[in-house]
Amino acid sequence: MDFRSIPRDPHAFQQPVTAEDIQRIGRRAFGSTARVTSAVELGGGMYNTTYRITLGGETEPVILRVAPSPERQFASEHELMRNEYASVPYLATVGDLMPRVLFADWSQEIAGRDWMVQSHLNGxxxxxxxxxxxxxxxxxxxxxxxxxxxxxxxxxxxxxxxxxxxxxxxxxxxxxxxxxxxxxxxxxxxxxxxxxxxxxxxxxxxxxxxxxxxxxxxxxxxxxxxxxxxxxxxxxxxxxxxxxxxxxxxxxxxxxxxxxxxxxxxxxxxxxxxxxxxxxxxxxxxxxxxxxxxxxxxxxxxxxxxxxxxxxxxxxxxxxxxxxxxxx
CATH class of the missing domain: 3.90.1200.10 (Aminoglycoside phosphotransferase (APH), C-terminal lobe)
Known part of the structure; x- marks a missing residue:
């Protein structure tokens, strides 16, 4: 797998996940035979850790967003990813502009963090x-x-x-x-x-x-x-x-x-x-x-x-x- 993470200080708020974690996420979201061939961390955001990933046999990438570990989250920003997930039905009025949620996992069995896979927005x-x-x-x-x-x-x-x-x-x-x-x-x-x-x-x-x-x-x-x-x-x-x-x-x-x-x-x-x-x-x-x-x-x-x-x-x-x- 082509795995690229942004170099970060160990004390930085945003932290990467491992290549192995991303393969496990791919299998959970897309089936036991799925294989991630590319995972590139994207900059720009300041809260979640975000990757553009490509799976074998697929031409269109998807976006993986991984929430901060629970102990890093402020109480006033509690479980923001879950809040976004709950908002999707209410945001239907702008659904034509938003990425589709393809899979979400709050079990924290992988990397000890919430994560969500979304469609890739063009632009x-x-x-x-x-x-x-x-x-x-x-x-x-x-x-x-x-x-x-x-x-x-x-x-x-x-x-x-x-x-x-x-x-x-x-x-x-x-x-x-x-x-x-x-x-x-x-x-x-x-x-x-x-x-x-x-x-x-x-x-x-x-x-x-x-x-x-x-x-x-x-x-x-x-x-x-x-x-x-x-x-x-x-x-x-x-x-x-x-x-x-x-x-x-x-x-x-x-x-x-x-x-x-x-x-x-x-x-x-x-x-x-x-x-x-x-x-x-x-x-x-x-x-x-x-x-x-x-x-x-x-x-x-x-x-x-x-x-x-x-x-x-x-x-x-x-x-x-x-x-x-x-x-x-």
Whole structure:
């Protein structure tokens, strides 16, 4: 087998599996006679370990994604791969853009980790292709993102919180639980989580503003440029695929990472709203947006720590302080 892994520090968060593990995965997913002839680890993602694999007798590759071992996962990011798997029926509205799940295994009998095999999406990652286009064509890309987000946000769920659970009866309870889980993870790392706990307390004290959200809408959790594929031959940016939606949850669309990114700058991304639709921000919605920003920054703090980005971790404290200055 042609086996290629990305060289990584032994202490890095992402860790490879062995060639033997991949052969065992191939046999479990495709039958006892299956043989993997090629397994190439792909970069770009920062959470799961991903391989493009080819099986003997097959011309089309498939994608193998292997979750981090359970002890490496933050409580606030518990079993994200299982959450993505549970989200597939709800994401049917964008099913034409998403990879198909071919096999999933939560037994952890192979490598002690969850894994999933998906169909291979054609195209090239948007971060590798978008910059090749003239910037006057970029609004078309962001308009497509707006249309995709609108389709997802139109889906309703049975509870508030992560798609796979735990579910909450109100949006306020889900937000406070999420903030608390992130703060607990930060504390377990030996970092100061007092700022995030203060936001959680404020959110709890004013949960009536959060509970104005009564419909649990499906949120992508992580959709932006890095999660899209583009047609490599089109004269203008055309989204051909959407992937890695493992942070899906039910709640307020304004709490989605996609909305945060769409509002981050006044540039080509303003075309997002042409297809998504206008926002009507009440004082309560503006207040909720501050709570959501603290939640996003808390998750960023965890990710930057995972990537050993000390300066980036430090910067998050200034960002949360700015939020608290407006909340209090």
């Amino acid at each position: 090239v990652p948007a971060p590798d292709r978008l910059g090749a286009y003239s910037r006057d064509l970029w609004p078309g890309f962001f308009a497509q993102l707006g249309e995709i987000a609108a389709r997802v946000h139109a889906v309703r769920g049975p509870h508030f919180g992560p798609v796979a659970g735990p579910g909450h009866p109100t949006w306020g309870a889900a937000v406070v639980a999420s903030l608390t889980a992130i703060a607990d993870d930060v504390s377990r790392l030996g970092l100061d989580a007092a700022d995030l706990r203060k936001v959680a307390d404020i959110a709890g004290d004013h949960r009536e503003a959060l509970n104005e959200i009564t419909e649990p809408c499906l949120l992508t959790g992580d959709l932006w440029t890095v999660n899209t594929m583009l047609d490599p031959h089109s004269p203008e940016p055309v989204i051909t695929g959407v992937l890695d939606l493992d942070r899906t949850l039910f709640g307020d669309p304004d709490a989605d990472w996609t909305i945060r990114m769409a509002t981050a700058k006044e540039d080509e991304r303003t075309a997002f709203w042409d297809t998504y639709g206008p926002r009507h921000l009440s004082p309560a919605a503006t207040w909720r947006g501050l709570v959501y920003e603290a939640r996003h920054v808390g998750a960023i703090r965890l990710e930057r720590h995972r990537l050993h980005n000390t300066d980036g971790v430090r910067d998050t404290y200034q960002l949360v302080a700015a939020v608290l200055a407006q909340l209090t």
